[in-house]
Amino acid sequence: MEKTITVIRGDGIGPEIVNEAIKVMDKVAEKFGHTFHYQDILAGGCSIDAYGRSLTDEALQKCLDCDSVLLGAVGGPKWDGVAKEIRPEAALLSIRSAMGLYANLRPAKLFPQLADASPLRPEIVAQGIDLMMVRELIGGAYFGEHKTVEENGELVAHDDMTYAEHEITRVGKVAFETARKRGGKLHSVDKANVLDSSRLWRKTMHALAEQYPDVNYQDILVDNTAMQLVRNPSQFDTVVTENLFGDILSDESSMITGSIGMMASASLGDGTRGMYEPIHGSAPDIAGMNIANPLGTILSAAMMMRYSFDMAAEADAVEKAVNDVLDAGYRTADIMSDGHTRVSCSEMGDLVAARI
Secondary structure: EEEEEEEEEOOOHHHHHHHHHHHHHHHHHHHHHEEEEEEEEEOHHHHHHHHHHOOOOHHHHHHHHOOOOEEEEEOOHHHHHOHHOHHHHHHHHHHHHHHHEEEOOOOOOEEEEEEEOOOOHHHHHHOOOEEEOOOOOOHHOOOOEEEEEEEOOOOEEOOOOOOHHHHEEEHHHHHHHHHHHHHEEEEEEEEEOOOOHHHHHHHHHHHHHOOOOOOOEEEHHHHHHHHHHHHHHOOOOOOOOHHHHHHHHHHHHHHHOOOHHHHHEEEEEEOOEEEEEEEOOOOHHHOOOOOOOOOOHHHHHHHHHHOOOOHHHHHHHHHHHHHHOOOOOOOEEHHHHOOOOOOHHHHHHHHHHOOO
């Protein structure tokens, strides 16, 4: 099988971690008889430096013409002062919107080998953490109208949080289908006691729930969700919510695992094409030092194989290789603890690839 992958190495540690993911993907291709074609584009701060904008039309077209996109990380303090319409993060919003990637799937799984890294109490951690956060990605407050105007002698800022039924329905279907393939339980997060957009969200999700009688469906308010994630995360299997709430809760759910460098994500739309990236940032303070953790990017590549390429066996092989490396006691700096062997970013990529 041949697949074309648009590669965004990005800024900071992005090039380093993407290099290791490609190393692992090439080993998968060799073992399973596939061919992966890579086409690099600039996006984020490096594109601003080169072209004066965070994403060119030509780069965006390569995202639209490929089978999937692999992203490292974008942004950093260097570009904090640029106009908001060309900030590094604007490139990601443009790509998601143009590709129609309305559902972000972010697993938060506690790797048993890293249980000591969780900030939660041991008795909570012992119950296990393995949930999938499904976040609506191209609607809500981030894509609504934004304006700052003068009213009665002072500045007043407006951010419009808008959702249409079809936007809720399409991400809701992804969430129900995901729950059906996992533990059969879905929590839908909203703020229906205050917000009209959340009341429509809840009404639409209730209508969808009737189509999935095999899924145990529950409503939960966003503030209660934030509390429950640290009190008893094992109660959650699949969680779906809108863009702003999802941005916050997915970060929280990832941090309770204690190993943000391990966390992958997938952004999907109606077709098989998606964008895959680790959830951490560009970490410019350690860029070029060969100490970053590439496992989140490697696991994102595994998600690409699973969700976009229908390569379940290949994805399983990557995930098993990562677990085998952790079982063998190898750790990058961010997950290092006593009694284990510290390795560099590139060494970790070598170790995973060798176990494919």
